[in-house]
Amino acid sequence: MVDEGEGGGDYADGYLVPVPEGKKEEYRVLAAKMAPVFRDLGATRVLEAWGDDLPDGKVTDFKRAVKAESGENVVFSFVEWPDKTTRDAGWAKMMEDHKDGPGDDMPFDGKRMFWGGFRPIVDL
Numbered sequence: 001m002v003d004e005g006e007g008g009g010d011y012a013d014g015y016l017v018p019v020p021e022g023k024k025e026e027y028r029v030l031a032a033k034m035a036p037v038f039r040d041l042g043a044t045r046v047l048e049a050w051g052d053d054l055p056d057g058k059v060t061d062f063k064r065a066v067k068a069e070s071g072e073n074v075v076f077s078f079v080e081w082p083d084k085t086t087r088d089a090g091w092a093k094m095m096e097d098h099k100d101g102p103g104d105d106m107p108f109d110g111k112r113m114f115w116g117g118f119r120p121i122v123d124l
Contacts, residue, residue, distance in 0.1 A: 004035040005045030011084045015077040015115040018066040019108045024050060026107035038079050041090030045080040066112045
């Protein structure tokens with residue numbers, strides 16, 4: 001697990017990523033590299049977590065959501081931001097300045113990754 005920052009804020013990006021079991025460490029290294037980049041862009045917290053207890057559902061589940069193949073696991077991640085404005089500016093800066101991004105050599109199939117932005121409704 002990679003967990004950097006104190007958290008808090010009014011906006012979060014959430015991700016699900018299918019990662020081959022054999023590339024767990026590669027993914028962890030990438031996550032550890034990207035966490036400070038997100039923090040430098042204004043994120044208050046970055047969390048990347050390796051799937052541990054992912055039961056098979058009858059209709060859907062975490063593995064089906066990303067079409068995980070045999071030998072793959074699911075990473076659940078979120079990035080907390082102080083607000084949507086900071087998040088939008090941070091992503092614009094990252095897209096503009098590709099040197100901060102992960103590059104083309106990602107240890108997972110990005111076509112099956114999905115993400116979205118969320119506003120908190122409970123934050124205790």
